[in-house]
Amino acid sequence: MANDTQIPLEVLRIASTSGSVRVQAVAGLGEVSGDGAAIVVEGSGATVAATSTRVAMSVPEGLDLLIGTSSGRVEVLGCVGSVAVVTTSGKVSVDEAMAVDIRTRSGKVDVDAVAGECRIIGGSGGVTVGRCGPAHVTTDSGRITLRDVNGAVHAHCASGRIDITMATASDVDAETVSGRISIAMPAGAKVRVDTPTSAAVAANGEHDCVVTTRSGSGRVVVG
Protein backbone atom coordinates (compact mmCIF):
# COMPACT_ATOMS: atom_id res chain seq x y z
CA MET A 1 0.00 0.00 0.00
CA ALA A 2 1.37 3.40 -0.97
CA ASN A 3 1.94 6.08 1.63
CA ASP A 4 -0.19 8.85 0.14
CA THR A 5 1.36 11.58 2.25
CA GLN A 6 4.84 10.72 0.92
CA ILE A 7 6.21 10.65 4.47
CA PRO A 8 8.85 7.93 4.62
CA LEU A 9 7.63 4.94 6.60
CA GLU A 10 9.58 4.36 9.80
CA VAL A 11 7.57 1.71 11.63
CA LEU A 12 5.17 -1.14 10.88
CA ARG A 13 2.85 -2.24 13.68
CA ILE A 14 1.28 -5.69 13.42
CA ALA A 15 -1.34 -6.65 16.03
CA SER A 16 -2.69 -10.15 15.41
CA THR A 17 -4.94 -12.12 17.72
CA SER A 18 -3.38 -15.40 16.67
CA GLY A 19 -1.75 -17.01 13.68
CA SER A 20 1.69 -16.73 12.20
CA VAL A 21 3.40 -13.50 11.17
CA ARG A 22 6.05 -13.40 8.45
CA VAL A 23 7.85 -10.19 7.49
CA GLN A 24 10.33 -10.10 4.62
CA ALA A 25 12.58 -7.05 4.24
CA VAL A 26 13.41 -6.31 0.63
CA ALA A 27 16.19 -4.01 -0.56
CA GLY A 28 14.92 -1.11 -2.64
CA LEU A 29 11.27 -1.60 -1.72
CA GLY A 30 9.53 1.72 -1.10
CA GLU A 31 6.32 0.61 0.53
CA VAL A 32 4.68 -2.01 2.69
CA SER A 33 2.56 -4.69 1.06
CA GLY A 34 1.15 -8.02 2.13
CA ASP A 35 -1.58 -10.58 2.64
CA GLY A 36 -3.80 -11.39 5.56
CA ALA A 37 -5.13 -8.01 6.68
CA ALA A 38 -5.68 -4.39 5.73
CA ILE A 39 -2.81 -1.93 6.08
CA VAL A 40 -3.56 1.52 7.50
CA VAL A 41 -0.88 4.16 6.91
CA GLU A 42 -0.83 7.20 9.16
CA GLY A 43 2.13 9.56 9.07
CA SER A 44 5.36 7.61 9.27
CA GLY A 45 3.69 4.50 10.65
CA ALA A 46 1.68 1.66 9.15
CA THR A 47 -0.63 -0.58 11.17
CA VAL A 48 -1.95 -4.05 10.41
CA ALA A 49 -4.72 -5.45 12.59
CA ALA A 50 -5.38 -9.11 11.88
CA THR A 51 -7.57 -11.74 13.50
CA SER A 52 -6.83 -15.45 13.44
CA THR A 53 -5.09 -15.46 10.14
CA ARG A 54 -1.66 -15.73 8.61
CA VAL A 55 0.00 -12.38 8.00
CA ALA A 56 2.76 -12.13 5.37
CA MET A 57 4.29 -8.73 4.67
CA SER A 58 7.01 -7.33 2.44
CA VAL A 59 8.69 -4.21 3.82
CA PRO A 60 11.57 -1.88 2.98
CA GLU A 61 14.91 -2.75 4.55
CA GLY A 62 15.62 -0.91 7.79
CA LEU A 63 11.97 -0.50 8.81
CA ASP A 64 11.20 -0.74 12.54
CA LEU A 65 8.71 -3.48 13.45
CA LEU A 66 6.31 -3.83 16.42
CA ILE A 67 4.68 -7.26 16.28
CA GLY A 68 2.18 -8.90 18.61
CA THR A 69 0.37 -12.22 18.31
CA SER A 70 -1.02 -14.64 20.87
CA SER A 71 0.28 -17.74 19.18
CA GLY A 72 1.83 -18.80 15.93
CA ARG A 73 5.30 -18.43 14.53
CA VAL A 74 6.87 -14.98 14.06
CA GLU A 75 9.49 -14.84 11.32
CA VAL A 76 11.47 -11.75 10.31
CA LEU A 77 13.61 -12.22 7.23
CA GLY A 78 16.19 -9.90 5.76
CA CYS A 79 17.66 -6.75 7.30
CA VAL A 80 15.31 -4.59 9.39
CA GLY A 81 15.56 -1.79 11.96
CA SER A 82 14.46 -2.30 15.55
CA VAL A 83 12.21 -5.32 16.11
CA ALA A 84 9.87 -5.75 19.09
CA VAL A 85 7.81 -8.93 19.38
CA VAL A 86 5.29 -9.95 22.04
CA THR A 87 3.83 -13.44 21.81
CA THR A 88 2.64 -16.24 24.05
CA SER A 89 3.86 -19.26 22.18
CA GLY A 90 5.31 -20.12 18.83
CA LYS A 91 8.87 -19.81 17.60
CA VAL A 92 10.32 -16.34 17.00
CA SER A 93 13.16 -15.97 14.50
CA VAL A 94 14.94 -12.85 13.30
CA ASP A 95 17.58 -12.72 10.57
CA GLU A 96 19.24 -9.35 10.99
CA ALA A 97 18.14 -6.28 12.94
CA MET A 98 19.47 -3.08 14.44
CA ALA A 99 17.99 -4.01 17.83
CA VAL A 100 15.55 -6.62 19.17
CA ASP A 101 13.10 -6.77 22.07
CA ILE A 102 11.38 -10.17 22.11
CA ARG A 103 8.99 -11.39 24.81
CA THR A 104 7.44 -14.86 24.83
CA ARG A 105 6.13 -17.23 27.46
CA SER A 106 7.05 -20.52 25.88
CA GLY A 107 8.31 -20.07 22.35
CA LYS A 108 11.82 -20.78 21.17
CA VAL A 109 13.80 -17.70 20.06
CA ASP A 110 16.49 -17.67 17.35
CA VAL A 111 18.24 -14.44 16.37
CA ASP A 112 21.07 -14.44 13.83
CA ALA A 113 22.52 -10.94 14.06
CA VAL A 114 21.75 -7.75 15.99
CA ALA A 115 23.87 -4.65 15.52
CA GLY A 116 22.74 -3.05 18.78
CA GLU A 117 20.94 -4.11 21.94
CA CYS A 118 19.47 -7.60 22.18
CA ARG A 119 16.73 -7.87 24.81
CA ILE A 120 14.89 -11.20 25.08
CA ILE A 121 12.44 -12.21 27.83
CA GLY A 122 11.71 -15.88 27.28
CA GLY A 123 9.98 -18.66 29.17
CA SER A 124 10.43 -22.37 28.72
CA GLY A 125 11.84 -22.22 25.21
CA GLY A 126 15.53 -21.91 24.49
CA VAL A 127 17.13 -18.67 23.29
CA THR A 128 19.95 -18.67 20.73
CA VAL A 129 21.60 -15.47 19.51
CA GLY A 130 24.45 -15.17 17.02
CA ARG A 131 26.24 -11.82 16.71
CA CYS A 132 24.86 -9.07 18.93
CA GLY A 133 25.66 -5.94 20.93
CA PRO A 134 24.78 -5.52 24.61
CA ALA A 135 22.47 -8.36 25.65
CA HIS A 136 19.75 -8.70 28.30
CA VAL A 137 18.38 -12.24 28.13
CA THR A 138 16.07 -13.95 30.62
CA THR A 139 14.31 -17.31 30.56
CA ASP A 140 12.45 -19.42 33.10
CA SER A 141 13.85 -22.77 32.09
CA GLY A 142 15.00 -22.42 28.51
CA ARG A 143 18.71 -22.67 27.74
CA ILE A 144 20.47 -19.39 26.85
CA THR A 145 23.15 -19.47 24.15
CA LEU A 146 24.89 -16.23 23.11
CA ARG A 147 27.53 -16.98 20.48
CA ASP A 148 29.23 -13.69 19.57
CA VAL A 149 28.57 -10.79 21.96
CA ASN A 150 30.01 -7.30 21.54
CA GLY A 151 28.95 -5.54 24.71
CA ALA A 152 27.88 -6.09 28.29
CA VAL A 153 25.68 -9.10 29.08
CA HIS A 154 22.96 -9.66 31.65
CA ALA A 155 21.73 -13.27 31.44
CA HIS A 156 19.27 -14.74 33.91
CA CYS A 157 17.82 -18.22 33.88
CA ALA A 158 15.88 -19.91 36.68
CA SER A 159 16.85 -23.47 35.93
CA GLY A 160 18.46 -23.72 32.50
CA ARG A 161 22.01 -23.64 31.24
CA ILE A 162 23.78 -20.44 30.14
CA ASP A 163 26.53 -20.48 27.46
CA ILE A 164 28.11 -17.16 26.46
CA THR A 165 30.93 -16.50 23.99
CA MET A 166 32.23 -12.94 24.12
CA ALA A 167 33.74 -11.30 21.06
CA THR A 168 35.06 -8.39 23.12
CA ALA A 169 36.11 -8.08 26.74
CA SER A 170 32.97 -6.66 28.32
CA ASP A 171 31.25 -7.12 31.66
CA VAL A 172 29.06 -10.18 32.09
CA ASP A 173 26.43 -10.75 34.77
CA ALA A 174 25.09 -14.30 34.51
CA GLU A 175 22.74 -15.91 36.99
CA THR A 176 21.01 -19.27 37.14
CA VAL A 177 19.58 -20.90 40.21
CA SER A 178 20.30 -24.48 39.24
CA GLY A 179 21.89 -24.65 35.79
CA ARG A 180 25.47 -24.58 34.53
CA ILE A 181 27.13 -21.31 33.44
CA SER A 182 29.87 -21.30 30.81
CA ILE A 183 31.50 -18.05 29.66
CA ALA A 184 34.25 -17.81 27.02
CA MET A 185 36.24 -14.58 26.89
CA PRO A 186 38.45 -13.48 23.97
CA ALA A 187 42.07 -14.58 24.14
CA GLY A 188 44.24 -12.27 26.20
CA ALA A 189 41.37 -10.57 28.04
CA LYS A 190 42.12 -9.78 31.67
CA VAL A 191 39.05 -10.86 33.55
CA ARG A 192 38.09 -10.24 37.15
CA VAL A 193 35.74 -13.01 38.21
CA ASP A 194 33.24 -12.44 41.00
CA THR A 195 31.84 -15.83 41.89
CA PRO A 196 32.35 -18.19 44.79
CA THR A 197 32.42 -21.35 42.69
CA SER A 198 34.45 -20.32 39.66
CA ALA A 199 36.73 -22.89 38.07
CA ALA A 200 38.36 -20.17 36.00
CA VAL A 201 41.74 -18.59 36.07
CA ALA A 202 41.02 -15.08 37.28
CA ALA A 203 43.36 -12.19 36.68
CA ASN A 204 43.95 -10.06 39.74
CA GLY A 205 44.80 -6.39 39.67
CA GLU A 206 44.27 -4.76 36.27
CA HIS A 207 41.38 -6.14 34.30
CA ASP A 208 39.44 -5.40 31.10
CA CYS A 209 36.09 -6.57 32.38
CA VAL A 210 34.24 -8.07 35.31
CA VAL A 211 32.37 -11.37 35.14
CA THR A 212 29.77 -11.84 37.86
CA THR A 213 28.15 -15.23 38.05
CA ARG A 214 25.63 -16.64 40.50
CA SER A 215 24.54 -20.26 40.34
CA GLY A 216 22.68 -21.86 43.20
CA SER A 217 23.74 -25.40 42.44
CA GLY A 218 25.23 -25.56 38.95
CA ARG A 219 28.86 -25.50 37.84
CA VAL A 220 30.43 -22.21 36.71
CA VAL A 221 33.22 -22.11 34.12
CA VAL A 222 34.85 -18.88 32.92
CA GLY A 223 37.70 -19.09 30.47
Added chain:
Amino acid sequence: MSAVVPVAEMAAIVFTDLVGFTAYTDVHGDRAAMDVLDRQSSLVNDQLAGQGRIVKELGDGLMLWFEDGPVGLTVARNILASVCAARDHHEFPLAVRMGMHVGDVIERGDDFVGQTVNIASRVADLAGPGELLVTEQVLRSLDENAQTAAFRPVGPTRVKGVGAPVWLHRLAT
Protein backbone atom coordinates in the same frame (compact mmCIF):
# COMPACT_ATOMS: atom_id res chain seq x y z
CA MET B 1 -35.12 -1.85 47.91
CA SER B 2 -32.68 -0.92 45.17
CA ALA B 3 -29.25 -2.52 44.96
CA VAL B 4 -26.21 -0.32 45.39
CA VAL B 5 -24.42 -0.06 42.05
CA PRO B 6 -20.64 -0.15 42.47
CA VAL B 7 -18.97 3.00 41.16
CA ALA B 8 -15.98 2.66 38.86
CA GLU B 9 -13.21 5.18 39.46
CA MET B 10 -10.03 5.92 37.57
CA ALA B 11 -6.90 4.60 39.21
CA ALA B 12 -3.43 3.31 38.45
CA ILE B 13 -2.66 -0.32 39.26
CA VAL B 14 0.87 -1.70 39.55
CA PHE B 15 1.89 -5.34 39.94
CA THR B 16 5.33 -6.41 41.12
CA ASP B 17 6.90 -9.85 40.91
CA LEU B 18 10.20 -11.23 42.17
CA VAL B 19 12.07 -13.05 39.41
CA GLY B 20 13.19 -16.56 40.39
CA PHE B 21 11.56 -16.53 43.84
CA THR B 22 10.39 -20.16 43.66
CA ALA B 23 13.82 -21.41 42.63
CA TYR B 24 15.41 -19.22 45.31
CA THR B 25 13.14 -20.81 47.92
CA ASP B 26 14.10 -24.29 46.71
CA VAL B 27 17.80 -23.52 47.17
CA HIS B 28 17.80 -21.31 50.28
CA GLY B 29 14.74 -22.49 52.20
CA ASP B 30 11.51 -21.01 53.54
CA ARG B 31 13.05 -18.80 56.22
CA ALA B 32 15.32 -17.04 53.73
CA ALA B 33 12.36 -16.64 51.37
CA MET B 34 10.30 -15.04 54.13
CA ASP B 35 13.14 -12.61 54.84
CA VAL B 36 13.11 -11.62 51.15
CA LEU B 37 9.37 -10.90 51.27
CA ASP B 38 9.74 -8.82 54.43
CA ARG B 39 12.58 -6.84 52.86
CA GLN B 40 10.53 -6.29 49.70
CA SER B 41 7.60 -4.93 51.73
CA SER B 42 9.94 -2.61 53.57
CA LEU B 43 11.48 -1.27 50.34
CA VAL B 44 8.05 -0.70 48.79
CA ASN B 45 6.54 0.95 51.88
CA ASP B 46 9.51 3.33 52.09
CA GLN B 47 8.67 4.59 48.59
CA LEU B 48 4.87 4.67 48.97
CA ALA B 49 4.96 7.22 51.78
CA GLY B 50 1.21 7.72 51.69
CA GLN B 51 1.03 8.17 47.91
CA GLY B 52 -0.76 4.87 47.32
CA ARG B 53 -1.16 1.55 49.05
CA ILE B 54 -0.40 -2.13 48.89
CA VAL B 55 -3.73 -3.71 47.99
CA LYS B 56 -2.58 -7.27 48.59
CA GLU B 57 0.31 -9.68 48.50
CA LEU B 58 0.20 -12.34 45.79
CA GLY B 59 2.83 -14.92 46.70
CA ASP B 60 6.07 -13.09 45.99
CA GLY B 61 4.31 -10.25 44.21
CA LEU B 62 2.40 -7.17 45.25
CA MET B 63 -0.62 -5.34 43.86
CA LEU B 64 -0.43 -1.58 44.36
CA TRP B 65 -3.08 1.13 43.95
CA PHE B 66 -2.55 4.81 43.11
CA GLU B 67 -5.04 7.56 42.52
CA ASP B 68 -3.66 8.45 39.09
CA GLY B 69 -1.05 7.61 36.47
CA PRO B 70 1.56 10.30 37.17
CA VAL B 71 1.71 9.52 40.90
CA GLY B 72 1.71 5.79 40.25
CA LEU B 73 4.47 6.03 37.70
CA THR B 74 6.69 8.19 39.90
CA VAL B 75 6.38 5.78 42.81
CA ALA B 76 6.77 2.73 40.57
CA ARG B 77 10.00 4.13 39.17
CA ASN B 78 11.26 4.84 42.68
CA ILE B 79 10.41 1.32 43.84
CA LEU B 80 12.24 -0.15 40.85
CA ALA B 81 15.29 2.02 41.50
CA SER B 82 15.23 1.18 45.19
CA VAL B 83 15.12 -2.60 44.62
CA CYS B 84 17.79 -2.41 41.90
CA ALA B 85 20.07 -0.38 44.20
CA ALA B 86 19.56 -2.85 47.06
CA ARG B 87 20.41 -5.69 44.69
CA ASP B 88 23.52 -3.92 43.40
CA HIS B 89 24.70 -3.53 46.98
CA HIS B 90 24.00 -7.22 47.72
CA GLU B 91 21.28 -6.22 50.20
CA PHE B 92 18.52 -7.91 48.21
CA PRO B 93 18.97 -11.18 46.31
CA LEU B 94 16.34 -11.06 43.57
CA ALA B 95 15.36 -8.78 40.71
CA VAL B 96 11.88 -7.29 40.54
CA ARG B 97 9.71 -6.87 37.47
CA MET B 98 6.76 -4.53 37.30
CA GLY B 99 3.69 -3.83 35.15
CA MET B 100 1.34 -0.85 35.23
CA HIS B 101 -1.98 0.19 33.70
CA VAL B 102 -4.49 2.98 34.32
CA GLY B 103 -8.27 2.84 33.93
CA ASP B 104 -11.50 2.25 35.78
CA VAL B 105 -11.48 0.00 38.83
CA ILE B 106 -14.23 -0.98 41.22
CA GLU B 107 -13.50 -1.06 44.95
CA ARG B 108 -14.55 -4.31 46.61
CA GLY B 109 -13.78 -4.19 50.31
CA ASP B 110 -10.03 -3.58 50.52
CA ASP B 111 -9.55 -4.95 47.02
CA PHE B 112 -10.03 -3.57 43.50
CA VAL B 113 -11.45 -5.51 40.55
CA GLY B 114 -11.97 -4.93 36.84
CA GLN B 115 -10.19 -5.24 33.51
CA THR B 116 -7.70 -2.55 34.52
CA VAL B 117 -6.45 -4.92 37.21
CA ASN B 118 -6.35 -7.88 34.79
CA ILE B 119 -4.40 -5.89 32.22
CA ALA B 120 -1.86 -4.60 34.76
CA SER B 121 -1.26 -8.16 35.91
CA ARG B 122 -0.70 -9.36 32.34
CA VAL B 123 1.70 -6.48 31.66
CA ALA B 124 3.82 -7.46 34.67
CA ASP B 125 4.01 -11.03 33.37
CA LEU B 126 5.76 -9.74 30.25
CA ALA B 127 8.40 -7.68 32.06
CA GLY B 128 11.95 -8.89 32.48
CA PRO B 129 14.18 -8.58 35.56
CA GLY B 130 14.62 -4.94 36.55
CA GLU B 131 12.00 -3.77 34.05
CA LEU B 132 8.92 -1.60 34.35
CA LEU B 133 6.41 -2.08 31.53
CA VAL B 134 3.46 0.26 31.14
CA THR B 135 0.54 0.48 28.77
CA GLU B 136 -0.11 3.19 26.19
CA GLN B 137 -2.83 4.48 28.51
CA VAL B 138 -0.27 5.18 31.23
CA LEU B 139 1.79 7.32 28.87
CA ARG B 140 -1.35 9.17 27.78
CA SER B 141 -2.09 10.00 31.41
CA LEU B 142 1.18 11.91 31.69
CA ASP B 143 1.58 15.53 30.81
CA GLU B 144 5.32 15.71 30.99
CA ASN B 145 7.17 14.91 27.80
CA ALA B 146 10.24 14.23 29.87
CA GLN B 147 8.51 11.25 31.44
CA THR B 148 7.17 9.76 28.21
CA ALA B 149 10.54 10.20 26.50
CA ALA B 150 12.04 7.69 28.91
CA PHE B 151 9.99 4.85 27.40
CA ARG B 152 10.61 2.59 24.40
CA PRO B 153 7.83 0.80 22.49
CA VAL B 154 7.65 -2.93 23.09
CA GLY B 155 4.71 -3.96 20.93
CA PRO B 156 1.13 -5.10 21.35
CA THR B 157 -0.19 -7.91 23.50
CA ARG B 158 -3.60 -9.48 23.90
CA VAL B 159 -5.46 -9.83 27.17
CA LYS B 160 -8.30 -12.32 27.52
CA GLY B 161 -11.63 -10.51 27.38
CA VAL B 162 -10.15 -7.31 25.96
CA GLY B 163 -10.96 -6.76 22.30
CA ALA B 164 -8.28 -4.27 21.35
CA PRO B 165 -4.57 -4.99 21.55
CA VAL B 166 -2.78 -3.51 24.56
CA TRP B 167 0.28 -1.55 23.42
CA LEU B 168 3.25 -1.72 25.76
CA HIS B 169 6.24 0.49 26.54
CA ARG B 170 9.38 -0.23 28.56
CA LEU B 171 11.09 2.21 30.88
CA ALA B 172 14.57 2.58 29.41
CA THR B 173 17.25 2.27 32.07
